Amino acid sequence: MSTDDDVRPDPARPVAPAHGAEDAKHSKNAEDSPAEPSTARGPGSPRVGVLGLGSMGLPMAEHLLCAHGSLTVHSRTPKPQLTAQGARWAQTPRELAEAVDAILVMLPDLPDLEPLLGGEDGLLASAGELLLMIGSTSSSVQVRELGERLAAESDGRVRVVDCPVSGGEDGAEAGTLAIMLGGAEDDAAEAARLLAPCGNPVRLGPLGAGEVAKSCNQMIVSATALALGEVTVLAERSGLDLGTLFELLQGGYAGSNLMASRREKFVTGDDSPSGVAKYMVKDLRFAGEIAEATGTHGALLPALRAAFDELVEADLGDRDLATTRRFTEQRG
Numbered sequence: 001m002s003t004d005d006d007v008r009p010d011p012a013r014p015v016a017p018a019h020g021a022e023d024a025k026h027s028k029n030a031e032d033s034p035a036e037p038s039t040a041r042g043p044g045s046p047r048v049g050v051l052g053l054g055s056m057g058l059p060m061a062e063h064l065l066c067a068h069g070s071l072t073v074h075s076r077t078p079k080p081q082l083t084a085q086g087a088r089w090a091q092t093p094r095e096l097a098e099a100v101d102a103i104l105v106m107l108p109d110l111p112d113l114e115p116l117l118g119g120e121d122g123l124l125a126s127a128g129e130l131l132l133m134i135g136s137t138s139s140s141v142q143v144r145e146l147g148e149r150l151a152a153e154s155d156g157r158v159r160v161v162d163c164p165v166s167g168g169e170d171g172a173e174a175g176t177l178a179i180m181l182g183g184a185e186d187d188a189a190e191a192a193r194l195l196a197p198c199g200n201p202v203r204l205g206p207l208g209a210g211e212v213a214k215s216c217n218q219m220i221v222s223a224t225a226l227a228l229g230e231v232t233v234l235a236e237r238s239g240l241d242l243g244t245l246f247e248l249l250q251g252g253y254a255g256s257n258l259m260a261s262r263r264e265k266f267v268t269g270d271d272s273p274s275g276v277a278k279y280m281v282k283d284l285r286f287a288g289e290i291a292e293a294t295g296t297h298g299a300l301l302p303a304l305r306a307a308f309d310e311l312v313e314a315d316l317g318d319r320d321l322a323t324t325r326r327f328t329e330q331r332g
Contacts, residue, residue, distance in 0.1 A: 045068055045069050045070055046068055046070075046101065046102065046193075046194055047070065047072075047099065047100040047101045047102070048064055048068055048070070048071055048072075048100055048101070048102055048103075048104070048194055049071065049072040049073060049074070049090070049096045049097075049099065049100035049102070049103040049104070050064065050071065050072075050073045050074075050075075050103070050104045050106060051073075051074055051075065051093065051096060051103050051104070051105045051106070051107065051113075051116070051123075052075050052105060052106035052107040052112075053073060053075035053077070053079050053082070053106070054075075054106065054108075055169050055172070055275070056106055056135075056165065056169065056172045057075070057104075057106030057135075058079060058082070059169070059172040059173040060104065060106065060135075060165075060172050060177075060198045061073055061079075061082060061087065061104075062082065062085070063175045063197040063198050064104070064194070064195075064197055064198065065082065065085055065086060065087050066197065067196075067197035068194075068197070070086075070088075071086075071087045071088070072087065072088045072089075072090050072096055072099040072100050073087050073088070073089060073090065073096070074089070074090040074091075074092070074093060074095070074096040092121040093116040093117075093121060093122050093123045094120070094121045094122055094123065094125040094126055095121075096123070097123045097124075097125070097126035097128070097130055098126045098128065100130075101128070101129065101130065101131065102130070102131040102132075102133060102190065102191070102194055103123070103130065103131070103132055103133065104133045104135055104163075104194075104195065105132060105133065105134050105135055105136060106135045106136065107136050108136060108279075109136050109137070109138050109282065110134070110136060110138045110139070110142050110143070110146060112136070113134075113136070117150075123158075124150070124153060124154060124158065127157075128157070129157045129158075129159075130154075130157060130158045130159070131159050131160075131161065131187060131190060131191065132150070132158060132159070132160045132161070133161050133162075133163045133191050133194070133195065134146075134160060134161070134162045134163065134164075135163050135164060135165055136164065137164045137211070137214050137218070137279075137282070137283055137286070138162070138164070138211055138286065139211065139286045139289055140162075140182075140208035140209070140211035140212050140215070140286070140289070140290060141208070141289060141293070143160070143162045143182070143207060143208050143210075143211050144207050144208045146160060147159070147160035147183075147207045159183075159184070159187050160183065160187075160207060161181060161182060161183030161184075161187050161188050161191045161207065161210075162180075162181070162182045162183065162207060162208060162209070162210040162211050163179050163180065163181050163182075163191055163195060163201065163210055164179075164180050164210050164211055164213070164214035165177040165178065165179050165180070165198070165199065166178040166180070166214065166217045167199065168261070168274070168275060169274055169275065170261060171199065172198070175197060175198055175199060176199050176200075177198050177199030177200070178199060178200055178202075178217075179192075179195050179198065179199050179200060179201035179202065180202065180204055180209075180210035180211075180213040180214055180217075181201050181202060181203040181204060181209075181210050182203070182204055182205055182206060182207050182208050182209030182210035182211065182212075182213075183203070183206065183207045183209075183210075184206070184207070185203070188203040189203070211286065212290055214283070214286075215283065215286050215287035215290055216287075218280065218283040218284065218287060219284070219287055219300070219301060219304065221258060221280075221321075222280050222283070222284060222304050222308060223300060223304060224256055224258050224259070225258065225262075225277075225280075225321045225322070225324050226304065226307055226324050228258070228259060228262070228266050228322075228324065228325070229266070229322070229323075229324025229325040229326075229327060229328045230324070230328050232266045232267070232325045232328075233325060233328040233329050242266070242267040243267050246259065246263045246266070246267060250263070258321075262320075262321065262322045265320060265322035266322050266325055269325060269326065270320075270322070271316075271319040271320045271322045271323035271325070271326055272319070272320060273318065273319055273320045274320055275320065275321065276317060276318050276319065276320070277308070277311060277312070277316060277317050277318075277319055277320065277321050277323050277324075278312050278317030278318060280308045280321070281305075281308050281309060281312055281317070284301065284304055284305045284308060285305070287301055288301060288305060307327075310327075311323070311324070311327045314327060314330060
């Protein structure tokens, strides 16, 4: 999942507990923590599933379970805290698809989804209709291609919407994410209804439009992070108190959710990850695809791509986005 901007929590929403990132290795003990669906589910309640329970997918799943009263989940590693709350664990992607009408996919990118689609245990092995809600930050072109392919291979049973999110782990836990929807109007309306417990879902256009919006979001976030890193170094080397400076800037035009959420990290130099900077390389590459397809020759995007490529080459990619301060300090 890409690191992106913070959002202001809504005190009216329940806050889910913080969780770590998805474990890297597949666990064979999914059967150790099975649970029946919550008895809170009433007649006509939506049958929703989540595929991918990392640092974003897990808190989103908790909000969906709380709101809808029933949830089926699958990921590489079982999450006992979800089954303890009443979620049902699906042993395979096929079992997940057979149990639900709609699945939120919270995997890093579309290549992570591909192996889970085919085969006797894949999502497409299920015979029922299915709405796939792609929450991954992905290529808008590839999302459209995926939607067309799955519709053809399933004779129209499988429909796709894209719904990348912005707000980071804080927004996922608070249920205040900005959810960027793309897809057919009816499918997007259904996705918006299902995903509303996780934040504010808004349809922006046909399939792929959500990913275009996310690319726009990431351009702003990456530019802001790079600027914050540079001004932190410039101000400190000029003898300014960083805490005072950031407090002042936050009240003016320079203020942002990203500055508010990362201020302490920039001031103290703490770039321990709550989301890693290297994902921005992928996100900016997707933005580059859109720029090329639309004939948009901006000055900023090439500079951002070059800067984050250099940052990763400097072995800073696994640190928080606030590592732009360290990156600036080490340059030259």
